[in-house]
Amino acid sequence: MGNWLFSNGPETVYEMPAHALDDYVQFSLRPTEDCQKQIDEAVDSIYATLQEATEPPVVTHVAKGGSYGRKTFLKGSADGTLVIFIGDLEKFQDQKEKRYEILDKIWQRLRACRLERRLAARMEMLRPDGGLAIRLYTKYQCVTLDVLPAFDALDLSGKPSPSTYRDLKRALDKARASPGEFSVCFTQLQQNFFNNHPRKLRDLILLVKDWHRLCQKRLEPRSLPPSYALELLTVYAWEEGCREEDFDIVQGLRTVLGLIQQQEQLCVYWTVNYNFEDETVRNVMLGQIRSPRPVILDPTDPTNRVSGDKECWQLLKEEAQAWLSRPSLQESPSWNVLPTPLHETPGHHLDKFIKDFLQPTKTVRLQTKAAVGIISKFLKEICFRNSATNVQKPIKAGSTGKGTALKTGSDADLVVFVNSLTSFPSQRAERYSVIKEIKRQLEAQQQLAAEPDLEVTFEISKWEAPRVLSFSLKSRRLPGPVDMDVLPAFNALEKLRPLWRVYAQLIAQYQEHPDTPGGEFSACFTELQRDFVSSRPTKLKDLLRLVKHWYKQCERRLKKKGSLPPKYALELLTIYAWEQGSGATSFDTAQGFRTVLELVTRYQQLCVFWTVNYDFENETVRNFLLSQLQKPRPVILDPADPTGDVGGGNRWCWHRLANEAAEWLSSSLCFKDGTGDPVPSWEVPAVQTPGSCGAGVCPVVNEMFSCRSRGIPDWKC
Template sequence: MALSAEMELYSTPASRLDSFVAQCLQPSREWKEEVLEAVKTVEQSLREEPLEGECGLDQEVRVLKLVKGSGCPCETPHPHSCFMSPPVLEGSTFKRPKLERPRSIRQSQSVPHLNIKETEAQRGVLFLPLLLVSSPVPTSSLQGSHLREGFGNLSPHLLPASEARGPSAPHSQPPPEVYVNLVKACRYPGHLSPSFCELQRDFVKHRPTKLKSLLRLVKHWFLQYVRARSPRAALPPLYALELLTIYAWEMGTQENESFRLDEGLTTVMELLQDYESLCIYWTKYYTFQNPIIEDVVRKQLQRERPIILDPADPTYNVAEGCRWDIVAQRACQCLKQDCCYDSKDNPVSSWNVKRARDIQVTVEQWGCPDWTLMVNPYTSIRKVKEKIQRRQCCEGLQRLSFQTPSGERKLLRSRSSLAEFGIFSDTRICLLETIPPEIQVFVRNPEGGSHAYAVDPNSFVLGLKQQIEDKQGLLRKQQELQFVGRVLQDWSVLGSYGIKDSDTLILSKKKDTHFPFLPS
């Protein structure tokens, strides 16, 4: 008895997943040719007629470029965008689309509208081109005033990806200035993401053939067992599933092109079940070398998980605001099916994939050279201290703290992890040894920087000022320390002010002096 299309994957033994992909998910040559012919028809129609007048534009605008995008821009258009958002088509054949020009951009949010008839066959997945519209006026940045003048109510993300990226060569990393302009012009996360659709496409496209088979398998599962059963839910875009699958392959196989599809599928399902711990990003097209980009990415990584940053757009978390709980439930069901069990009826083993990449932690200690260690963000601070102990042989009590560029210095407690503080990228931590009855206090200077000091609560304020002079270079007599609004007197005991462990004191220069701080 033939099984329904919905049950095909779940009834396929794990050992036959390669055959399943080849027979059911690989598009035929004839199908590809028909798709290309239809795409040419669409492109020709768009290029022949300018968009003006009836579309609400105050000048003629022509289509300069059509880009075959990945799942993200085509599937989940951003608010107020003006690009073609075609459906995902499944089928071995499909009929040529009819082009219908809408009366107004505001009515359709697409130019032109595609009315595509689908067939019942379930073979292959097609993403039609993403349409990006541009003014004929030359542009040099994402923020030019001529954009607002030329487009009226249209947003800058109507620029073609090639212009938004600047003069960079295909498949290369855009200049940092492109992303700096993106950050300045971006009104909301992912606002200008369509301008980088070529990078998004290339990130997925230039992958090994076997990985593409796994991508097809995961997307087929998502369409058949998640989206089809929850059509009205705010589910993640296919692009998010693609990125998660690529991450699983990179971390689980060390980018080995020879792997088992059943293990890959099982790994992705397990990651989906643990979606609340996911924090994934890449530095292929943007890096932390530029402080503006670094600040944006670090803030993104501190937000609620799951986090899957678009590798082409640091402002866009493609996993945000989606019903991952529904996907996790379906993933749990998938792990119970034949496709995740071997011939001996044992669960297929998964790859060892961490929910976040290991990061480099630089340890700073006054009087000692800096050194680094690799740590996973979900590793407990207690285990980090154990690594430090093996390296440093600390005699006193270890006190670890860190400070973000614009925030307060915080104590890293043993029961916590770096992930709880939103630390998922390379960072610096301060190591301070205290010997009872010493406590740790933080001293913040006017520039916002903060340093940790070990002090005895029964010692004089002058002793702390001496430490500050040794470490920061400001003479004791030029220092003024405050705690909760009170100025600390040199010959007073620190404990008399109610100062406790990990409290922060404010350091300033006395007004009757002109001695600057020496570099710390």
């Protein structure tokens, strides 16, 4: 631990080296355990004293609220609330009407018992503006707790019901109370919300609050957003971007500051205690999320918009930009978190969501194009200039080649056809030697140049003989690094014309070597894969981006619970859904999205294929396709490579993805229109029907499906 935490070291968080922030939190921001224990014991004694009394007001229980109750209070001086639930209060309005009367009696009760003489912490009672506050002192800590009488709105299980929030809305209207005025009734829910998150997240919250406190001192008397809004924003950043108990606190900090920079788009809320099912609650929530941004709602009270006004956020945005520009924070990446979560985006706003957050910017597109150009030139002109090997052509592949790349992150896939790979067996046996040579030449190139035009950092592969070379490319001609995958491949489409001969030889390779994994040679068909997607309407490509973004969120949540099906399977399923359900260049994005997720929940029935590149005319291909279609469901065949069943049957954990899809379908706002009504899905069969997969479906396939419909096993058909 460095001496910057002690005398003669930096005095504020701004001056902390990034690597010292964890220690800074522990020693400068987190209250000591002894102090917390003394404060807690004093609060428990106060509660016991109040509950012992038999005369009104009858105290049923007490909840610790504010930063003290959430355990997010800073070392030194802090505040919080002591919420006293009164049995005599029968409804929300009573809380407002009888507040000062109850506080007077509580004050008299505490004065009469001279409790301060028996506490480990020194106690002082204050009466600001007719209210009541209790200040507790220990050697190193001072906590001021506002005493708040409250109506107990929760049921015996300690949970709210829709009727709870309906009553809340009526009470606000009748009492002409401010939105959020009765939030103290839900203090226990607030405490539970924060308790369900790891301790290190509280450390990140302390760091953000310490920065917020410094900003407020600098900008007084102007006001900043309330610290509770930043606490919730920090929780949101962690939930959307990390969800790990142990994480890099600098990455978390950069993410929160980055979200503050996007305050004009912030819309953050949770549906853990309330949701859109009840009409009254739904109307309240829709009214909140349609209000001017930023919007941050209390997860326990839908009427309580804690974000404050736009003007105060603009001040904080400038402070966030200033801190992010400091060298200490510039080395670490941020988590990939959007200011508006997809789950909470209404269906009629999905097109805007895609445009704002998923479509790549012009800068990203140009950067990726330039990176592909640099590597393509290197491969064609430099890499093999001293050998008999030459590059016939590099092909831009993956989402970049298909035109479905996402906005976040710059990456590119490049398939390289080289003349030394002369067949499918040759590709399998010799591609690693090509990869090693490319890597060797890239390393030599950057070592030889006095001012290197390119700098590469290689990713260590977990495979002994990988079939792809992965690296991060930096160059003077690029504004930032670009992650690249280079795959050497046999140029089968050019060498083995016509197309049926290509597939016949491909299938022969599998028949001779049955241990060959399906899709092993899919890189040979990159151009067909690319053209299958790139020729589609722009709006369908946007739907593909949306589904891929959803998939990445599921992947992050489920990464430790088994292998999910490949992303390409979801892309093909999306295209199938559009072909069968719409086929139009303009359609309702929410309907398309809903249809795809419903198909995911029906994964055990899926059988999807196309006959745009291969069909049933050639006997070898026909027999192979029929065997593929009889595999355990789901079956989703790559339209460019019949050996590639990306559905995979039981190979992947489709059930986990299906559970996620079912949860989204039941709870996400994506599938509701502007009035809150459900968006219908397209009618799409889970099984590809004869005639729906293009020309060339032969009578044999018709007969197979006819047999299945009559319950006749395929082998008897």
